[in-house]
Amino acid sequence: MGWVGRLFDARDTLARMLLLDLSGLGYLVFGAQGHHGPTSTQWVLALVAFAVALLFHRRPLVNLVAQAALLAVAFPLVDDTTINQVGASWALLELTMWAGRPRTIWLAAGLLAAVDLTDSIGDPVRRLLSGVFGLTVEVGVPLLLGLVIRTTRELARQAEERAAAEQRRRESESRAARAGERSAIARELHDVVAHHVASMVLRVGVARHVLPDLDPRVSEVFDDVHGTGTAALNDLRRLVAVLRDPDGVRGDAALTAIEPAALPAALDAAVDRARQAGITVEADVDPGVGSLDAVRGQAVLRLTQEALTNVAKHAGTAARARLAVAVVDGAVHWEVSDDGRGSVPAAVPAGGGHGLTGMRERVEVLGGRLEAGPTGAGWRVRTVLPAGGVAPDGPPDSPARPPEPAAPRPRPAGPHAPEPA
Template sequence: MLRRIQALPWIHTAYDIALAMLVVVITTRYVEEYDWIVGWGMALALLFRRRRPLTVMAVVSGLALVQYVLSEYPTFSLTTDPAAYDVALLIAMVSVVTHARPMWHSHAAGAVVLAGIAVESGLGLPGSRGSVEVDLVTLVSYSGLGAALWLTAMVLRTRRLYVASLEERAATAEREREHLVQIAAAEERAEIARELHDVVAHSLAVMILQADGAGYVLKSDPDKAGSALKAIGDTGRDALEDMHRIVRVLRTGRGSGQEEAPEVDRRRVSLDDLETVAERARAAGLDVKLDVEGDRVGLSTADELTVLRVVQESLTNVLRHAGPGAQVAITLRFDGDVVVIRVLDDGAGKLAGARAAADRGSGGNGLVGMRERVEVSGGKFTAGPRLGAGWQVDAELPVRTVA
């Protein structure tokens, strides 16, 4: 709501005009020769109270002094003193306290108002026609009113500065977060490129071996040579598709996240490594159940690595947020042309409240890194708290069989 109001400066302008019109209306009640000049001057000055609060305070104070002088020193009064339109002086003081940046401006404005109250209470100026006896009741009551307004304005000033500091901190944190996301995403894309380089290098090595073998048996066994050539073509197409996919990501920056850069696993990974990952999690204290459903079909090396990383990072998050003793169910289901990965944990029996969900969802970079890996493979990724206790990670990858 505060930002919405700040985004509409015309509300402030309308409010200042209303205050100025109030002073003008009050001024019309007075009939002395110069009351209208002084009152209208104060009202006009109030229109600039937000942009030039100290200048407005000086102008209004000067007009109040002129009003006092014209009411006391001539043989007959030319202005009314005190007058209700002197409320402009209090408005100007509040404007200085709430809008002026240097703190001494606020103190000076309060001192000017107190001095004016003292003069109006009977102290007077040298040679004036006013009584030299001080009206203590008037002095105390008016001083109390001025002090209350000053303190109220100081509270508003403190509140405004506090809100402004919070907004600035939030904006700074958002800029830093976006910057860190961009840096981490660039690092993740570079890591994916390195991993894909290993995949392509492996594919090329296979193609070279198949080509050498086809050359040896080309005349003695044409059928075997044909099979080798077919394997070369299939492997080359897969490698080229992987290269196109990663180059597309690097050029367009698709994917919105990052992952803590682990050491790149340069060995040839496979789905058989899932059991090793699960066994390591069991050794760390988790109760892990691994199920593979459906006919296990071949996946490209890059997709197998994605499956392994999703499961591995999910188990890491369970260890980090739920701790030892949590029960985890990992399901890898081959369903036609897709492979579905689901990792469920019970959060060690702890309810997944808003704070726990926020900690697990935004405290680290693993979830965003998993999402980018899955999106690079053309799949879908979701993660979030379960109803009750625990966390759920779902990923779906298209199956691209290899020879």
């Protein structure tokens, strides 16, 4: 509300009343009408009005009633009622700004108008009309100003509440996105671990049957390993049941973990899927990705699907995208960029993640850092998935440069706009 809000703040009521009283005192000393200055009656009424304003500065209704009563007394006793009129008008302004119910405001305005009109009873028509016109200054102006300040203050409060609610909504959506991505990672981790544990249990069971003449101690070890592996599988199934929510899994997110050797073919399938939507995709995939562990391989696939989906949503069918995946010293260098020249969003199904928030969560779990931001007219997303869980200092193409800060990508209007980074 700016300076108006600070001037008419509820905490500064006493300061406003002091300034009003000092102004009235200056008027009495320097500006009052008459050859001999204000009369003793005028001084008494003014001082009482000053005291009432200070005493009831926190009770605007009581102050208004008292000021209106003093004004009614001043009309027949003194010729210059300016002090009491200003006091009553200011009391109406304070009441209009801070009254709890609108009905109180209108009753107070009617009371002050009635008191003011009593001075015009029995006067000629010309003077009566002049008195009615004076109501616009004594009653209308403070009433209008108070309503403006009251409305402005209410609008500012509502704007703050909406901003706070929007902030809470964004934080809630971000937490939900991170929780959803962590659940997806947990499901995939279960698939990876369960696959290997089941394979070990199967091999131990085969060994127990094809080697019947083993030493009893070795057989006991085999039995213990087989029982422990079976129990581990059962525990995994029970724990992951809490995380599995088939209704909340979209599209490719429902896929189980892939074999590392199948990763190049899965990446090719993701690229073909984007091309079928009309996007021109240039793919440069290192054959070494087939030797990655299952967790990082799954992450590379999910990141590629989500990034190409975002290209389709934002850059459109006329865009050109480039996928680059390389394995250098065990670390995976991954990047997807586009030229941003599309105009019509492509109809590509969702990639199963939660936009940049989910991608960043998945990368951070593996010790990397996702960088997303504009590059020229387009957009670029890149990261490095370290071999030992520690991210290198920079991306492969510019290790000496500081990381480019992530900037929010312009989003199209409508319900399908993805969340910002």
